[in-house]
Amino acid sequence: MSDFDPEKFEDKYEHYFPELQRAYRQAFETMNDRYDSELVHAIDQQILAESEPFYEGDGAFRIELPADPTGRLPGLVATEERIDAVLDRYVDELERQLQAVFGVEKEHS
Numbered sequence: 001m002s003d004f005d006p007e008k009f010e011d012k013y014e015h016y017f018p019e020l021q022r023a024y025r026q027a028f029e030t031m032n033d034r035y036d037s038e039l040v041h042a043i044d045q046q047i048l049a050e051s052e053p054f055y056e057g058d059g060a061f062r063i064e065l066p067a068d069p070t071g072r073l074p075g076l077v078a079t080e081e082r083i084d085a086v087l088d089r090y091v092d093e094l095e096r097q098l099q100a101v102f103g104v105e106k107e108h109s
Helices: 009-015 017-034 036-046 080-102
Strands: 052-057 060-064
Touching: 009 017, 009 052, 009 080, 017 036, 017 080, 060 080
Parallel strands: none
Antiparallel strands: 052 060
């Protein structure tokens, strides 16, 4: 992989599609090993499939979720609090995987 270029991340799907796929897949595998697979799969398919990653600078990534993410999982056997907790952890893991895949470290202030 070539060196990460924050400016190219503006057109991430053109320049970094394989890397994005790898980060999302690795985050899914990590979460699926640690949490209820039905809930993780639902979050992956119904929420994160519609998410948008952004590079914030200084080694930090941000995941923009679709509107009303927990509302996208109707009838799932989990409380809203449980969904929120697993989703928050999933987003953290995805941001960590993006940092790993792109070889950047978050700078601490």
